Amino acid sequence: MFPLSVSDSEPTDGFDGLPDSLILLIFDQISDVKTLIRCRSVSKRFNSLVPQSDSLLLRVDRVISTTDSDSDDSLLITFLRSIFKSLHDFIYPYKPLPNVTRIQNSPTQILRGFDKIRELEIELPSSDLKLDKGAVIKWRAEFGKTLKSCVIMGFCEGPDRDGGLKMRVVWTISALIAASARHYMMLEVVREHKNLQKLTISDRESEGVVVMVKDGLEECRECGEEEVKVGESGVWWRNNRTVVPAVRMRLRHEGKLEVGDGVKMEGATLVVVKPVGKGGESEAEDLGLVRGAFGGRGEAEEYGEAVEKLLKRRGYLLEMNSF
Numbered sequence: 001m002f003p004l005s006v007s008d009s010e011p012t013d014g015f016d017g018l019p020d021s022l023i024l025l026i027f028d029q030i031s032d033v034k035t036l037i038r039c040r041s042v043s044k045r046f047n048s049l050v051p052q053s054d055s056l057l058l059r060v061d062r063v064i065s066t067t068d069s070d071s072d073d074s075l076l077i078t079f080l081r082s083i084f085k086s087l088h089d090f091i092y093p094y095k096p097l098p099n100v101t102r103i104q105n106s107p108t109q110i111l112r113g114f115d116k117i118r119e120l121e122i123e124l125p126s127s128d129l130k131l132d133k134g135a136v137i138k139w140r141a142e143f144g145k146t147l148k149s150c151v152i153m154g155f156c157e158g159p160d161r162d163g164g165l166k167m168r169v170v171w172t173i174s175a176l177i178a179a180s181a182r183h184y185m186m187l188e189v190v191r192e193h194k195n196l197q198k199l200t201i202s203d204r205e206s207e208g209v210v211v212m213v214k215d216g217l218e219e220c221r222e223c224g225e226e227e228v229k230v231g232e233s234g235v236w237w238r239n240n241r242t243v244v245p246a247v248r249m250r251l252r253h254e255g256k257l258e259v260g261d262g263v264k265m266e267g268a269t270l271v272v273v274k275p276v277g278k279g280g281e282s283e284a285e286d287l288g289l290v291r292g293a294f295g296g297r298g299e300a301e302e303y304g305e306a307v308e309k310l311l312k313r314r315g316y317l318l319e320m321n322s323f
Contacts, residue, residue: 020049028055031121033110054118054195058107059204060125108188117193121200122186127207128178137171138303139208140293141179144216145223146245150179150273151293153303153310155257155265168251168269169318175208176273180242182210190220246276246322250286250315259305270310276319287311 027036027049033056040047107122129137134157141150154171182201190196196217201210212220250272257268272286294307 023049024052024054027053031055031057033058033114037110037113051114052116053114054116056111056114056117056119057121057123058110059123060107107186108192111189111193114193117196119198120189120193120196121202122189124182124201124203127203127205128181129174129207135171137175137207138294139175139179140211141176141183141208142211142213142216143179143183143242144212144219146242147176147180147183147247147273147275148216148278149289150176150271151289152271152273153269153294153307154271155268155306157266167267168253168271171269172249172251172271172273173320173323176244176247177241178208179210180244181240182208183212183242184240186210186212187220190217194221244323247273247320248276249273249318249320251318252310252313252315254310254313257306257309259309265306268306268310270307286315 023046027039030036030039031053036050036053036056040050111117111120135154136157137152137154139150139152142148152172152175154168186199186201190199190212197214199210199212199217202208252270254268255266257265259265270290272289274285290307290311294303
């Protein structure tokens with residue numbers, strides 16, 4: 001028998017033979033931030049490579065603020081109720097999202113150890129809107145330093161309680177407020193991660209999504225560290241949300257719509273929102289935005305047929321001041 005050499009008797013780690021670039025590719029496929037943070041404790045090599053991951057998914061379990069009210073009712077609900085009471089009270093004080101710098105384990109703090117993020121998806125624990133039972137709203141908004149566009153689709157799964165135009169405007173304002181609050185919550189993340197080229201902020205219930213791409217991210221960073229900025233469009237950030245500029249909305253509505261395998265949508269409504277002076281004058285401009293929001297795979301694809309039918313309906317133009 002021959003004695004074993006040291007190299008023969010000691011187990012080897014298969015990862016030692018893999019180049020860093022391949023391990024980083026594996027980390028990018030994992031993408032989940034919490035899993036990657038656990039990977040840092042595996043070895044010194046993993047600890048040094050994990051922060052270089054450039055494609056991340058952060059699922060936020062909960063958002064805690066030391067300034068949260070003890071009240072069970074969200075002031076956003078109070079805001080919505082005020083609209084039903086009076087058309088003059090559209091912009092009623094609502095419960096602001098907490099300041100991210102004061103949240104324990106906020107996205108900003110969790111991501112601070114990652115240096116080279118290029119694509120980031122944030123998934124919030126729940127949707128923002130608490131509407132009547134049976135009401136369904138789906139929306140997609142794109143931002144730079146402020147709103148660039150928003151597409152909203154709403155309908156009732158049961159008998160439509162038909163609030164008419166007022167109800168559709170409530171849906172639209174609710175979605176815009178939710179989008180602007182999400183955008184504001186991510187401003188610090190955008191400023192800290194200079195390599196970021198795409199940011200998506202969605203929710204676990206797939207209600208709405210905020211998207212920022214390269215041009216919008218750069219535009220947002222140019223605003224600097226100021227919490228309030230006054231320009232040609234007025235105040236950009238206020239009350240822990242991004243101010244929605246004056247917008248033009250093209251609304252299409254169908255009282256009853258049947259799609260797919262006999263699925264019935266009551267009060268189906270499609271709204272395309274763009275800032276005044278930023279296009280949107282032509283109905284043809286709606287097409288790309290709408291199909292970009294509801295023409296992809298996954299849950300959005302389910303609404304593709306309804307969207308195509310609504311696009312053939314007559315559109316009604318509405319304008320709304322900044323709020």
